[in-house]
Amino acid sequence: MKLKSIHLSHYRNYSNLQLELNDGLTILVGNNAQGKTNLLEAIFLLSVTKSHRTNHDQELIQWGQDFALVEGQVQTENYSYPLSLQISSKGKQAKFNYIDQAKLSSFIGKLNVILFAPEDLQIIKGAPGLRRKFIDTELGQSHPVYLQELLTYHRLLKQRNRYLKDYGRSTKFDDLYFEVLSQQFIEQAVKVIGYRTKFVQDLARLAQEIQEELSGQKDQLTISYDASHSRLNYQEIDQLAQAFTDLFAANQQREKDQGVTLYGPHRDDLSFYLDGKPAQFFGSQGQQRTIVLSLKLAEIELIKELKGHYPVLLLDDVLSELDAHRQ
Ligand SMILES: Nc1ncnc2c1ncn2[C@@H]1O[C@H](COP(=O)(O)OP(=O)(O)OP(=O)(O)O)[C@@H](O)[C@H]1O
Ligand SMILES: [Mg+2]
Known part of the structure; x- marks a missing residue:
């Protein structure tokens, strides 16, 4: 998969940019604060x-303007199509082949990137929410x-939380209604977990091999x-x-109180171990950086396996912390 051209309007420090990209490698060179990362960010956004x-999407809009475009x-083996994403105070408007996409999920993944x-190191070191965001x-x-x-x-989570918050400490708490809500919630939680565990399994299988290779x-x-x-x-x-149902039953009072x-999956996490030791605490900066690289390289292979083409790769200053061998 290739990105043939990119056009930015009122995006961060770009008032107007039209860039044609050649096949193969494109290298962006410039002093600090020139907009190299901004351009990669815009492609990632697409x-x-x-x-x-x-x-905060609003940060992407050029200061003093009211939208960013x-x-x-995109060029795949058989097709070429335009993508467009506009951000304004009203939200996001996505177009695939000039047609408005009512759901962003029908737009996402038309360009694989x-x-x-540098921020990726937070996948290892940061809070669990960042790891969930990575998976999602x-x-x-x-x-x-x-x-x-x-x-x-x-x-469903929002609905369940709202009910717990509004009625958890009230005599109006309707056990039957809450049970139905919980069942729907659990059913959906199991679906999300199913997708995530499969993804992590596939990713781990590939990342393991790559990590071995990178670290000699x-x-x-x-x-x-x-x-x-x-x-x-x-x-x-x-x-x-059933395990969820039992756990919720045993902890109903705590949930009502809190x-x-x-x-549920909104509280799950991802752990990385090097030789059985948690990499978050014991891995060196370079080792942690290597895990991130392994993950990303594994993702490339995963997209190739699933979609039949390689994604577009964007590299922002990532090799600087690795020793010569790992580079
Ligand atoms: N919403 C915005 N509107 C206008 N300019 C912005 C906006 N957001 C960020 N900028 C400008 O973009 C600049 C940063 O650009 P960017 O992060 O792409 O730099 P860079 O070329 O990657 O630099 P470095 O080599 O330091 O990583 C900032 O200096 C900031 O002034
Ligand atoms: Mg930068």
Whole structure:
């Protein structure tokens, strides 16, 4: 898959940019603060509709302007098509082949991109939310239906939380209604977990080999997808719904007191181990950086396996922390 051209309008420090890209490698050279990362960010945005640097879309709009526009022409083996994403105070408007896409999930993944950025180290070192975002973004890119399932999950989670918060401490609490809500929630949680565990398994299989290669057979990488509670065994997906039901039953008072859903994929995490030791705590900066590289390289292979083509690669200053061998 190739990106043939990119057009930016009022995007960060770009008032107007039209760039034709050649086949093969493009290198951006410039002093600090010239807009190299901004350009890569815009291409990433065209793929997954989110920035890798911020959750606030409004930051992408050039100061003093009221919208930002990113357009690109994508070339696959058999097709060539334009993509367009406009951001304004009203939200995002996505077009595939000049046609408005009512759901962003039908736009995401029309351009497959793997970005290597300095911020990626946070996948290892940062808070669990960043690891969930990593899984969701990358999984969504290869499986757009996953994003719809995830959206449904978050809607049910919100509904369940709202009920716990509003009625948890009230005598009006309707056990039957809450049970139905919980069942729907659990059903959707199991679906999301199913997608995520499969993705992590595939990713781990490939990343393990790559890590070995990059470290000269030194690092043994294992990755695990961790449930929000030890009683939830993700290996036994067919018994998971029951395990959730039992866990919620045993913790109903706590959930009522706290007014939130305590267990589910919104609280899951991802762990990385080098030779059995948590890399988050014991890995060196270079080893952690190598894990990120292995993950990304594994994703490239995964997209190739799933979609039949290689994604567009974006590299932003990523080799600087690796020793000569790992580079
Ligand atoms: N919304 C915005 N409107 C206008 N300019 C912006 C906006 N957001 C960021 N910028 C400008 O973009 C510049 C940063 O660009 P970018 O991060 O792409 O630099 P870079 O070329 O990657 O630099 P470095 O080599 O330091 O990584 C900032 O200096 C900032 O002034
Ligand atoms: Mg930069």
